[in-house]
Amino acid sequence: MHSTILGSSSLHWPDESACEVFARALAQRRELRDAFIELHGPLGAGKTTFVRHLLRALGATGRIKSPTYAVMESYSLPDLQVWHFDLYRFSDPREWEDAGFREILTGPGLKLVEWPDRAAGLLPVPDWRMELAPRDGDQREVMITAYTPRGAALLG
Template identity: 60%
Template sequence: MSILETRQFRWPDEAACERFAQALARCPQVSDLSIELEGGLGAGKTSLVRHLLRALGVQGRIKSPSYAVVEDYQPPALGGLPAHHFDFYRFNDPREWEDAGFRDVFAAPGLKLSEWPQKAAGMLPTPDLRLTLDVADDDSRDVCAEAHTPRGVALLTDLTQHLDAA
C-alpha cells in the first residue's frame, strides 16, 4: 500500500485532539472516506472518533464498538450518509471481517472509521487516510497522517488549512 503524502501533528492535550477532529469534520471529503486509526491501548483513537462524531452533529451516547465490532451513526453533517465506527481489536482471524459482511459496508458511500485495522489485515480496502497515534513521554500525542488515495491527499490539504486557520 503506497503512501502518497504524510503529515505530522502533535496534540499536547485532549483539547488539541478535539480541535483536530473539528477541523477534520469541516473537510468536505469526510462524508465518504475510510480512515484507519492505529496506536496502542489508550493512545486516543476512540477519543478522536467521539470528538469527530460530535463535530459532525451526533447527539447522545457514542459507544466504543469493542464488543459489537461496529457502531453505526447518521451524523447530520454528512448529508444523509452514514458513519460506521469499527473496532477490530477482538478479531482473531482477518477472515472474520468477510464473515461479518463488512465488504458491503466498505463498498458503500459513507464515513468508515476503523480502530485496530491490523486485526483485519488483508481484508480491508486501502484507506484514504491512516492516522497513527503515539503517546509521548509528556502524555501528548504524536500523530502521523498518511494519505493513501488522492481523496486522502485532498483531505490532508484541507485539514492543514483548517488547523492553520484555527
C-alpha cells in the same frame, strides 16, 4: 501493505483539546464524507477519543459508545452516514469476511476502523492511515499518511 503514499503529515497534540480542535477542523472538510480512515496505535493511544470528538463535530448527539464489543456502531447524522469499527477482538482476519462488512467499507459514508491489522489484507486501501502514539501525560504524536487522492485532499 498499502499502495503508493500520496502525502503525509506529522502532528503533535499537547493535550486532548488539541485532538478536539483537529477533529472539528477535519469535520468541515467535504472530502471526509466518503472517507475510509484506519486508526492505529496501542491501547490507550486515543483512537476512540479522536472518533468521539469527530462524531460530535459532525453532529452526533447522545452517547457515543466504543464498538469494542459490538464490533461496529453506526450513526445516521444529517446528510451523512458514519460507521465506527473496532476489530480488536478479532483473532483471525477471516472473521472480517464472516462479519459481512465489506459492502459498508466500499460504499458511501465515513468509515473509521480501529485495529485494522486484525483484518490484515482484507480491507480496501484506506484514504488515511492515522498512527496515534501516546507520549508524556496527555500528549500524542500523530502521523497521517494519505493513500488516495481523497486522502491527499484531506491533508489539504
